[in-house]
Amino acid sequence: MQIASWVVRQSATPMTWETREERAGPGEALVQVAGCGVCHTDLGFFYDGVPTRHPFPLTLGHEVSGVVVDAGPGADAWVGRAVVVPAVLPCGECAACRAGRGQVCPTQIFPGSDVDGGFGTHLKVPARGLCPVPDLSQPANNPHRLDLPALSVIADAVSTPYQAILRSGLKPGDVAVFVGAGGIGGFGVQVAAALGGAVVAIDVNDERLAQMAQHGAALTINARTNDFKAIKKQVRAFADSRGVPTWRTKIFETSGTTQGQATAFGLIGHGGVLSVVGFTPQSVEVKLSNLMAFDAVAQGNWACLPEHYPAIVDLVLQGKVALTPFIEPRPMRTINEVFEQLHHGPAAGRIVLVPES
Ligand SMILES: [Zn+2]
Ligand SMILES: [Zn+2]
Numbered sequence: 001m002q003i004a005s006w007v008v009r010q011s012a013t014p015m016t017w018e019t020r021e022e023r024a025g026p027g028e029a030l031v032q033v034a035g036c037g038v039c040h041t042d043l044g045f046f047y048d049g050v051p052t053r054h055p056f057p058l059t060l061g062h063e064v065s066g067v068v069v070d071a072g073p074g075a076d077a078w079v080g081r082a083v084v085v086p087a088v089l090p091c092g093e094c095a096a097c098r099a100g101r102g103q104v105c106p107t108q109i110f111p112g113s114d115v116d117g118g119f120g121t122h123l124k125v126p127a128r129g130l131c132p133v134p135d136l137s138q139p140a141n142n143p144h145r146l147d148l149p150a151l152s153v154i155a156d157a158v159s160t161p162y163q164a165i166l167r168s169g170l171k172p173g174d175v176a177v178f179v180g181a182g183g184i185g186g187f188g189v190q191v192a193a194a195l196g197g198a199v200v201a202i203d204v205n206d207e208r209l210a211q212m213a214q215h216g217a218a219l220t221i222n223a224r225t226n227d228f229k230a231i232k233k234q235v236r237a238f239a240d241s242r243g244v245p246t247w248r249t250k251i252f253e254t255s256g257t258t259q260g261q262a263t264a265f266g267l268i269g270h271g272g273v274l275s276v277v278g279f280t281p282q283s284v285e286v287k288l289s290n291l292m293a294f295d296a297v298a299q300g301n302w303a304c305l306p307e308h309y310p311a312i313v314d315l316v317l318q319g320k321v322a323l324t325p326f327i328e329p330r331p332m333r334t335i336n337e338v339f340e341q342l343h344h345g346p347a348a349g350r351i352v353l354v355p356e357s
Pocket of ligand 2: 091102105
């Protein structure tokens with residue numbers, strides 16, 4: 001089948017619209033893209049020299065929803081189904097996968113890094129791990145009337161913090177602190193609240209904090225107008241007022257900045273958990289011995305296992321995690337302008353590129 005996509009031939013040089021032949025092989029699905037979210041990671045690949053695993057020329061984009069239009073042997077049952085494509089697709093068969101550690105599967109497929117991604121009309125992915133989406137035209141399935149392009153952000157921005165929250169062991173009533181309430185953190189705040197957490201959102205943008213106060217954050221703190229001491233004091237007072245000790249306080253670094261990382265590390269208390277969800281290529285200096293002294297845990301989080309996706313789709317369709325106020329659909333043909341804009345500063349919402357029909 002002839003498909004087309006936006007190809008990066010050289011970093012920081014406008015992508016070009018190119019056509020190619022693509023056919024689904026055994027176990028593979030060809031997905032017609034409904035929407036593809038633009039992630040901080042795409043900007044890192046495009047502008048900052050973060051290497052993709054398959055060298056350029058390559059099509060970026062790993063936050064995809066769409067419809068399977070063709071499939072190879074063994075995957076025929078997927079044809080015609082609406083799906084969310086997990087940003088990371090583990091092989092499902094290696095020792096890591098069999099041990100439940102698909103996050104570190106050595107042959108995992110990350111569209112837009114290992115293979116051509118979703119900034120195009122179609123992309124080809126392994127069918128294993130695709131997350132089926134129920135029929136959105138049925139009001140019973142979709143009371144909030146979301147469309148398929150909007151669901152693309154589940155593939156990374158919603159699912160990644162979801163897995164981090166699960167692994168932190170967050171229980172209802174525990175305190176969840178998000179350092180950074182942007183693309184990833186904003187959904188993290190909502191997921192943690194939906195799972196019963198008492199959520200603190202820390203960010204540098206007052207508008208964003210006001211929005212998070214409407215969507216799950218019980219306390220918001222501006223890190224531009226509060227120094228670290230003031231932040232720590234407010235977080236402690238909030239936890240104390242709810243009778244939550246430090247060992248039931250989970251910190252999530254979702255800013256992907258060195259300042260955010262320093263703040264998040266500094267907030268760890270006795271028995272606490274820090275989950276590193278954001279990414280920056282820069283280093284930060286921390287007193288690692290605090291982990292020892294506090295018997296605390298610092299954990300990284302890479303993407304989200306496909307097996308968790310159906311529960312996330314449910315949370316979204318039930319309206320427990322709102323997408324619409326947090327995304328900004330744009331025509332896919334504006335991709336070069338969108339990248340340029342995001343390179344100079346964050347957008348109000350996560351931008352979802354929608355192919356022209
Ligand atoms: Zn991403
Ligand atoms: Zn594997």
